[in-house]
Amino acid sequence: MTSISFLLNAAPPWVSALERGEKGLSFRAAPPKPSGASTRQYSLVISETSGGKVAVREGEGERLLPKCCPERHINPGGSFCIFLSSTAAILGPEPAVDWWKSLGDFLVNQDYANKHRRWPITAQLSHGSAAELQLKMEAIADRLGWRDEILSGIFRRQGWLGGKLPKLRKKTSKLVNGRAPCPRECHQLHSPFKKHSCGIQKCAGNCYKSHRHKLRRACPHRSDIEQLIILESERRRLDIEFTKSLRKDNYSCCGTMAYCPLADEDNGREERS
Template sequence: MTGSTDPLGLLTSEAQSFGATVRSRADPEMQFDIALRRADGREVQYRILARNNDAVVTAREWEPRRLPAFCPERHINHDGTFCMYWAKRHRIEVNDRNAAIEWWNTLVAFLSLQERASNLGRWPDKRVWAHGDAAQYQHMATESAIRLGNFFPEALADGRLTVELCRDMPGRRKMLRLRLDARHLYSVLVDDLRVANGKQPCLCTNMPRRKPLRACSDHASAAAQLACALHLWDIKEREFWTELAHKPCCAQMAGCPLHS
């Protein structure tokens, strides 16, 4: 509890509006049932344990019945808590009514994705959720893509942007090559974090007459940061899965790196 704020009390006040019934409360925890309406019209019940930690309220299934106890691909942490949002950048502090409503909306959306994941055997949101420390680089890549505009935000969300680190060669500086599908767009010098060819036309528009990249707003910087962020995102994702290699797989998700 922060000051006079009562996060669990705020959540309790809004529970009924989201089809939830509080069963018990003993600070800092609260147990509730929530009815979720699936896309096929069927109603399913979850029993959730919420825990307050300085106005940041986590949630997990009371017992792992509908969901696995742990599954990185379904964004369920090793302690069973739900990774509903990236806490380092966008964490919900339940300190007023609006925040409580946002928390409930986020939980319902998360559980709805879980129901779809159970049916599909994969995470249903086309916009990939990065894992662990990779999330900060996903956020950086997203911001850079938005700054560039044009096709970049959608291509990033669809996983069509890839980056390759060129091999070190005598007399050549370390370089990243960014591609859309198989088409090379531009290269970035890693040590200087700048686009290798600032004279090339900027990619922020498809018009025939385009400014050079280096003279078009802050797009040269955004392009360099996008490539770097994608590269670091990939590194951190691989590190995340390497650290979890010894963990058992729930075997519910196709293509999970833990499944052997």
């Protein structure tokens, strides 16, 4: 069976007007939101290559989405990036069900982006090869319970990972000056807190004890923090290269999102020492 055959057999209830033709599988889709209400009606087409790879995009009729928008995960040419490696061949019924679920989530996110002018942070993924680095960062963050602050840094430019990063040495990619304060603003906690703990929460307003910032070399999470900074520095570099390639091909900002690297000349540029 072909990828489209598997997808056709696994089509969910929120898909209608399925029609298989020369250009692929055309249909209308309105998946349910978490509230239970349906999304807008999207007119879509799934095409398949000779190798079984699939691509989904809006059809030629009524369009609800930009033709290309990296922040909305719409590739040059209009195909959707619904998850990492989402163009791989569909090799069975279960992958087909998973693919449809991912498409449904993608369209729900598109309605969210249309309303809020930003992609849901928990569903955000870096572009191109930068996505692999993000997944490594998330693995570190999940082990430490830092997922929210890591994602806020990457995609909202908030917190210690969202601004200017500590400098890296060109030859070794190591952070300079281990005696600098911990970039996460960790500080020493007084009694009755653990003497060697690492915290960022603040004491009550009537606390007058000293809370010295931990030095990076004394932070119990030093290795993880330095690895996150190194990965984020490289992720930004790859993200910048991705944006440059779009500009080179004359793609411009569609204006539908609050932040777009195509409209940001700096694009998070970082200096190295």
